[in-house]
Amino acid sequence: MGRRSAWKKPGDCEMMDAIPFVDSHIHLYEFSVTDLRKLCENGYVMLAVSDDIPSSFKTIEIAKRCRGVVPAIGIHPWSIRGEVDVKPLTDVIYGGSVRFLGEIGLDKLFTPETFEIQLKVFKEFVELAEIYKLGISIHAPNAWKEVLGVLRKSGVRVAIFHWYTGPIDLLKEVVDEGYYVGVNVAAKVQKKHAEVIRAVPMERLVTESDGPYKYKGMLLEPSLLPELVSLIANIKELSEGDVKMIVWSNFSKILKAVGASV
Numbered sequence: 001m002g003r004r005s006a007w008k009k010p011g012d013c014e015m016m017d018a019i020p021f022v023d024s025h026i027h028l029y030e031f032s033v034t035d036l037r038k039l040c041e042n043g044y045v046m047l048a049v050s051d052d053i054p055s056s057f058k059t060i061e062i063a064k065r066c067r068g069v070v071p072a073i074g075i076h077p078w079s080i081r082g083e084v085d086v087k088p089l090t091d092v093i094y095g096g097s098v099r100f101l102g103e104i105g106l107d108k109l110f111t112p113e114t115f116e117i118q119l120k121v122f123k124e125f126v127e128l129a130e131i132y133k134l135g136i137s138i139h140a141p142n143a144w145k146e147v148l149g150v151l152r153k154s155g156v157r158v159a160i161f162h163w164y165t166g167p168i169d170l171l172k173e174v175v176d177e178g179y180y181v182g183v184n185v186a187a188k189v190q191k192k193h194a195e196v197i198r199a200v201p202m203e204r205l206v207t208e209s210d211g212p213y214k215y216k217g218m219l220l221e222p223s224l225l226p227e228l229v230s231l232i233a234n235i236k237e238l239s240e241g242d243v244k245m246i247v248w249s250n251f252s253k254i255l256k257a258v259g260a261s262v
């Protein structure tokens with residue numbers, strides 16, 4: 001054996017520390033000031049999503065003072081209870097400082113009663129994403145097919161299907177369209193989601209926490225990302241270093257495609 005065998009594989013060596021963990025979906029504005037300060041110093045790269053107009057403005061402010069944060073603005077389907085005016089957000093997008101929309105989408109599982117109005121608002125956001133070439137972070141429990149249908153008719157090229165729990169055959173269609181799939185730390189306890197990890201090709205996978213969120217006794221937050229990387233590595237039969245590197249490479253491509261940076 002040559003001398004090279006004594007070396008660790010790339011991705012398992014010191015390089016691994018230089019590659020950040022990626023949290024492609026986090027509600028940063030919901031964390032306490034103390035926790036937020038810690039998160040801003042952990043060296044992670046985070047796509048910080050919003051839930052409504054006030055939280056969109058909070059998220060923009062956080063991104064100005066927190067390292068590694070890309071802000072996303074939007075109105076969560078759960079926040080839509082009647083007519084919604086997206087104009088305040090349109091003005092921000094027009095200003096050019098925000099390159100991502102989220103958390104936006106459709107929800108037929110938890111809030112089916114507002115589906116029609118959700119669809120109207122979602123289409124407005126998709127149109128904005130198309131015009132300004134923005135990326136989007138999607139929420140779509142039981143409405144994955146409907147969301148994909150809207151996106152296919154649009155010119156939106158950069159979308160992350162956050163915490164995908166839809167059918168596996170539809171997942172293939174999502175991936176074939178060139179969209180990304182956010183896999184969540186909940187996969188540790190949610191078998192169906194672990195199946196999604198198995199099915200999604202590495203080049204379309206990004207990691208996320210959706211923190212702070214309680215799920216089956218777990219508090220979902222970025223500190224669980226190393227465990228998620230380890231779980232993905234096991235499922236995909238890769239080293240943790242390689243998983244970390246591929247996820248970072250995917251996320252870098254996403255940022256580049258929408259003209260965002262950290």
Ligand SMILES: [Zn+2]
Pocket residue numbers: 025027049103210
């Ligand atoms: Zn979320």
